[in-house]
Amino acid sequence: MSIRIIGPDDPVPPEARGATVALGNFDGVHLGHAAVLRTAHAARPEAPLAVLTFEPHPRAFFRPDDPPFRLSLLTEKAAALGALNVAWLFTQRFDHAFSQQTAEDFVTRVLHDRIGASHLVCGADFAFGHRRGGDVAFLAARAERLGIGLSIAPAFTDLSGPISSTRIRRLLQDGYPERANALLGRPWTIRAVVAHGDKRGRTIGFPTANLALGAHLEPARGVYAVTVDLPDGSHHDGVANIGHRPTVNDTLESRLEVNIFDFDGDLYDQEIGVSLHSFLRAEQKFASFDALRVQIAADADAARALLTFS
Structure with missing residues (x-):
């Protein structure tokens, strides 16, 4: 299906409000991410499915001297998410001002006021806000107060453990694209x-x-x-x-x-x-x-x- 990218300065269309929003970097859009999206759809099948991600990747902001590490840039990420029936991709600019935003403000100003999320989905280790001051327990309490639902997606694993962007990066760096592709679900x-x-x-x-x-x-x-x-x-x-x-x-x-x-x-x-x-x-x-x-x-x-x- 087609996916629409909503940048940080773009108005949010009325039809995008009330979406179920999956939170995370989604670098590579691998099988673990696909499992998160299945959890999101199952929570509110009638709601539009959306993803909120960060550009640039927070690691690139905090560690600018690191070698390049991205599995997917925005165009490729959007295409992969669209293939998984995501209708809206919200991109949040990750800059100094955003890095100083409190966890409370992120939930209230971004997720509730700007995006108008009806339901949120994230992994159990999701952390956010200034100095990662918000965790899943914090998110659950604030979302409930604002009338937003929350589902926690379990880690998606194989015999080697959780499927992650880090594992895929290592496989590619070691010269095993076939193994990396198996975890991505596509080349x-x-x-x-x-x-x-x-x-x-x-x-x-x-x-x-x-x-x-x-x-x-x-x-x-x-x-x-x-x-x-x-x-x-x-x-x-x-x-x-x-x-x-x-x-x-x-x-x-x-x-x-x-x-x-x-x-x-x-x-x-x-x-x-x-x-x-x-x-x-x-x-x-x-x-x-x-x-x-x-x-x-x-x-x-x-x-x-x-x-x-x-």
């Missing part, structure tokens, strides 16, 4: 705008679309079998490299370069989604561009085979 996707590169790929017969990782988590550096969603709605298989390109060695900034199979077109300045399916090999430096070309051809054949039978 992990980097969605970004195609930028101009040095066009060296064309000279060896493998033109690439170049994407900056930006605030996305950097997964294990190396070569992946991928699928690509293009702006026209078409889907293509491909092979991608994520890393510093040691053979070229012209930058310290990691980037994603994807060769899209069976595609010949101009994607510059357009947003595409690249989904990681299988890790083929670690990043390596080659003695020559001829050696690199031979390896890329082998990588492309391996990616085609994997994606054909996956």
Whole structure:
């Protein structure tokens, strides 16, 4: 279904008021988040389903020098939530002023006065407000006083424990996209705008679309079998490299370069989604561009085979 994003400065439409609102960062929108949303729908099946999340992620605000860690930026997060029947995505600006807001003011001013939530859903460890002064017990008491319902979603677990964004990040950094995708319930996707590169790929017969990782988590550096969603709605298989390109060695900034199979077109300045399916090999430096070309051809054949039978 389609989802509408309501920014922190946007008016809240009358039809969005009275929603059941799930609270949290929802980074990655994984199977644990899907379980929270099922709890939300079950609590008030007749109410619109909404999510309130924070932009930027609070961790990025409090620890700005940390390496990028996001599993999903806003566009991808909204698409994943919409696929889970969320009608409204409220984004709360997380800045210095908001970080100083008391837990009481968050419940009263944001959840009750601004959004008009009829019911709230969160995990048992949800904490909020200045210095995390509000917990679930606090939220329950204040929500009841304001006539707002509250449901606590149990942790969603598998044999390894609770499914979390942290687990998924570690799997991606260790080079296990298949395992990460199993916890996400869909392939992990980097969605970004195609930028101009040095066009060296064309000279060896493998033109690439170049994407900056930006605030996305950097997964294990190396070569992946991928699928690509293009702006026209078409889907293509491909092979991608994520890393510093040691053979070229012209930058310290990691980037994603994807060769899209069976595609010949101009994607510059357009947003595409690249989904990681299988890790083929670690990043390596080659003695020559001829050696690199031979390896890329082998990588492309391996990616085609994997994606054909996956």
